[in-house]
Amino acid sequence: MAEIKRVATRDAYGATLVELGNEREDIVVMDADLAAATKTGMFKKAHPDRFFNTGIAEGNMISIAAGLAASGKTVFASSFAMFPAGRAFEQIRNSVAYPGLNVKIAASHAGVSVGEDGATHQCCEDIGIMRTLPGMVILNPADGPEAAAAVRAAAEHKGPVYLRLGRLAVPVFNEETVDFVIGKGQELTAGTDVTVIATGLLVNEALIAAESLKAEGISVRVINMATIKPIDKEIILKAAAETGAIVTAENHNVINGLGSAVAEVLVKNQPVPMEMIGVQDQFGEVGNLDYLADRFQLTAPYIVEAAKKAVARKG
Amino acid sequence: MDAITKKRLSVIATKIRMAIIEGTYNAKSGHPGGSLSIADDLAYLYFEEMNIDPANPRWEERDRLVLSKGHAAPALYGALAHRGFFPLEWIPTLRKVSSPLQGHPDMKGIPGVDMSSGSLGQGISCAVGMALAGKLDNKDYRVYTILGDGEIGEGQVWEAAMFASAKGLDNLTVIVDNNNLQIDGSLEEVNSSYPIPEKWAAFGFHVIEIDGNDLEQIEAAVQQAKTVKGKPTAIIQKTVKGKGVSFMENLCNWHGVAPNKEQYDAAMAELSARLQEQEG
Numbered sequence: 001m002a003e004i005k006r007v008a009t010r011d012a013y014g015a016t017l018v019e020l021g022n023e024r025e026d027i028v029v030m031d032a033d034l035a036a037a038t039k040t041g042m043f044k045k046a047h048p049d050r051f052f053n054t055g056i057a058e059g060n061m062i063s064i065a066a067g068l069a070a071s072g073k074t075v076f077a078s079s080f081a082m083f084p085a086g087r088a089f090e091q092i093r094n095s096v097a098y099p100g101l102n103v104k105i106a107a108s109h110a111g112v113s114v115g116e117d118g119a120t121h122q123c124c125e126d127i128g129i130m131r132t133l134p135g136m137v138i139l140n141p142a143d144g145p146e147a148a149a150a151v152r153a154a155a156e157h158k159g160p161v162y163l164r165l166g167r168l169a170v171p172v173f174n175e176e177t178v179d180f181v182i183g184k185g186q187e188l189t190a191g192t193d194v195t196v197i198a199t200g201l202l203v204n205e206a207l208i209a210a211e212s213l214k215a216e217g218i219s220v221r222v223i224n225m226a227t228i229k230p231i232d233k234e235i236i237l238k239a240a241a242e243t244g245a246i247v248t249a250e251n252h253n254v255i256n257g258l259g260s261a262v263a264e265v266l267v268k269n270q271p272v273p274m275e276m277i278g279v280q281d282q283f284g285e286v287g288n289l290d291y292l293a294d295r296f297q298l299t300a301p302y303i304v305e306a307a308k309k310a311v312a313r314k315g
Numbered sequence: 316m317d318a319i320t321k322k323r324l325s326v327i328a329t330k331i332r333m334a335i336i337e338g339t340y341n342a343k344s345g346h347p348g349g350s351l352s353i354a355d356d357l358a359y360l361y362f363e364e365m366n367i368d369p370a371n372p373r374w375e376e377r378d379r380l381v382l383s384k385g386h387a388a389p390a391l392y393g394a395l396a397h398r399g400f401f402p403l404e405w406i407p408t409l410r411k412v413s414s415p416l417q418g419h420p421d422m423k424g425i426p427g428v429d430m431s432s433g434s435l436g437q438g439i440s441c442a443v444g445m446a447l448a449g450k451l452d453n454k455d456y457r458v459y460t461i462l463g464d465g466e467i468g469e470g471q472v473w474e475a476a477m478f479a480s481a482k483g484l485d486n487l488t489v490i491v492d493n494n495n496l497q498i499d500g501s502l503e504e505v506n507s508s509y510p511i512p513e514k515w516a517a518f519g520f521h522v523i524e525i526d527g528n529d530l531e532q533i534e535a536a537v538q539q540a541k542t543v544k545g546k547p548t549a550i551i552q553k554t555v556k557g558k559g560v561s562f563m564e565n566l567c568n569w570h571g572v573a574p575n576k577e578q579y580d581a582a583m584a585e586l587s588a589r590l591q592e593q594e595g
């Protein structure tokens with residue numbers, strides 16, 4: 001049996017940035033003293049003249065990125081999700097989103113899975129915060145190849161993008177090259193009894209859960225929702241109509257993340273029983289991934305439980 | 316500065332002041348005080364110094380200006396209108412529904428506005444980004460940014476300053492408009508940012524102190540800044556908030572309140588009289 005390949009989405013990001021830098025003169029990369037971890041260090045090595053480190057000054061980084069973008073550059077600004085989304089939110093809003101400038105915020109180390117750094121660094125609010133910005137595209141790729149494609153799609157897109165990346169190496173389930181379309185969900189498994197709409201780290205868990213449920217005679221459709229905004233309404237409503245029950249799964253607070261985005265679509269068009277897997281409105285804590293994933297109910301068994309609950313509610 | 320240029324720019328500064336009063340009066344809101352204090356800067360920069368082309372507002376080689384103290388938009392709009400970036404007819408539409416002249420500068424809808432601003436402390440970082448792009452692309456353009464003396468309370472200003480001097484952005488000129496008044500009172504009454512020049516020097520800037528309502532001193536400072544290599548320049552200018560309208564001068568109240576009909580008439584009469592005098 002072939003060994004599962006594992007790649008961290010942040011590594012795919014770093015490598016793709018270098019490629020983009022080779023192809024395009026207008027690509028400029030910024031960091032706030034985390035280049036080794038965010039992997040912008042790879043771009044720095046390849047294109048030192050187009051890499052700018054502001055040091056620990058995320059607000060400044062974002063507004064400088066806006067100034068660079070206003071001068072014709074396509075800017076990728078990297079940090080840990082907590083800091084641009086949290087501390088530099090207002091700069092993202094007023095310097096980038098409001099004037100619609102071409103700045104891509106590469107938010108690494110998102111969610112509880114950051115691990116041992118603990119709660120202050122485990123950002124479970126960022127999707128929620130970014131969702132309320134008009135015109136902000138939010139991407140949350142699930143594996144290496146998808147992340148590489150998402151970085152390219154972000155560079156092509158004219159306007160602000162929030163690109164959520166993870167620290168840990170995660171299983172690759174896509175082919176080498178992914179045809180990534182902003183705003184389009186990806187149906188990974190066909191199914192008729194319930195749909196699990198997952199994003200990022202939880203997509204692989206959803207696939208495992210689907211296998212488990214299949215053995216019990218429950219047919220699960222798994223959708224990888226890599227674009228949180230604009231959300232793919234069509235694929236959601238199709239799933240609601242054809243399977244009648246939805247479970248969402250994300251490495252983020254259940255408040256205001258993917259779950260809420262999906263619920264907004266359902267409630268206005270086709271309400272069906274829905275369950276949400278995610279961090280249940282709690283701060284994170286220190287731990288390794290195995291501990292944290294279980295502690296915050298972000299694993300396949302919890303998805304299985306939620307799926308059964310949703311099916312039972314179909315009445 | 317020769318007499319003819321001084322006369323020309325004095326006239327323009329007065330016209331910018333009239334546009335500020337015209338705009339805020341019609342809008343029934345806005346920020347006359349801090350707009351009036353920088354009218355002379357804008358007259359000099361937009362009508363004598365900056366390499367710009369109203370027919371080509373996005374011209375890549377142009378000099379840029381970021382109004383970091385974005386609430387002084389009425390002054391910027393006055394300068395841009397008179398310079399030919401958009402019709403003078405727009406001025407009385409300030410802040411009105413469907414008007415392109417938003418309450419704070421909007422780069423999407425207003426020709427000549429290089430960066431949207433309004434949330435204090437961010438504009439200077441944007442200006443730094445533009446200066447950085449200029450260095451990266453080996454361009455000759457200069458970047459100006461105008462900050463308020465209350466605005467420099469925002470931490471981001473100092474993040475930007477630290478970066479600008481670390482990167483040796485000598486194509487950047489920061490102007491700090493020290494009119495000594497913010498909203499809740501004078502600088503000392505609220506949270507003193509004094510001494511100002513020393514702070515910028517400590518952050519690695521070349522510092523010049525001037526009277527910012529004196530066109531010749533503005534010219535001297537801006538020209539001096541162009542000769543400084545390896546570090547950005549901060550022009551710390553003492554100005555009068557409300558400068559040019561006698562009953563608005565040096566009063567906190569005129570930070571964000573528009574003149575009523577009576578006050579409008581009085582202000583315009585004063586400015587018109589001065590205009591006649593200057594043009595004579």
